[in-house]
Amino acid sequence: MPVLRNLARRAKDHSGTTVNIPLRTATVESTDPVKQRDVSEIRELEIEILAGDILAATISKFAAIFARFDTVVGCAGFSAGRNMPMKFAKAALDANLKRYFPWQFGVDFDVIGRGSPQDPFDAQIDVRDLLRGQDKIDWVVISTGMFTSFLFEPIFEVVDLENNVVNALGSLDTEVSLTTPADA
Structure with a gap:
């Protein structure tokens, strides 16, 4: 999360720059409060979530x-x-x-x-x-x-x-x- 926060902050200074993160669908849809908080923050930072499973890919x-x-x-x-x-x-x-x-x-x-x-x-x-x-x-x-x-x-x-x-x-x-x- 610290890396994402800083990349999102820096991206705002450069027009056309986006930050994306691959996350498992299970993480995005999780009811776990910690995961919900992180996904919510990622969205608030305007980071695009790419659904996928890094372990299986x-x-x-x-x-x-x-x-x-x-x-x-x-x-x-x-x-x-x-x-x-x-x-x-x-x-x-x-x-x-x-x-x-x-x-x-x-x-x-x-x-x-x-x-x-x-x-x-x-x-x-x-x-x-x-x-x-x-x-x-x-x-x-x-x-x-x-x-x-x-x-x-x-x-x-x-x-x-x-x-x-x-x-x-x-x-x-x-x-x-x-x-x-x-x-x-």
Whole structure:
């Protein structure tokens, strides 16, 4: 939502610029109060909702959707699964976008390197390798610092409250900066 808010605000300064977001029909029609609040805010921001399921869509389906736009900002995040960042990156290349911002917010995955305890980080390095190996589209990585809330997500195995353990990202010498999504 912070990315959407800022993109919508900036779009108002540029005539003809629109912001769109793919959302599952189940999300748009949900009775869950949190989802209703987010969908309502998206509409108030004049962001067009594109009905679809990012988890079910193929690379070619995404490429067809992406081809309508000059720029795509990937914000699906880790909760969409380990393969989603690569799926988006391949679709961005197939769509021949002008600019692509892959979901790379957070730590600098190149600094942490491959083989860290956080398997999703290797997927992010795979995306960078794919994008570095081409000259078809411009792409940008935004390293904002790891979102503070992620430290406590079990999937990342950084802070394991249940076992009273803290694991280093990369190695004990790897420095990590933190931020909140609102500040990103």
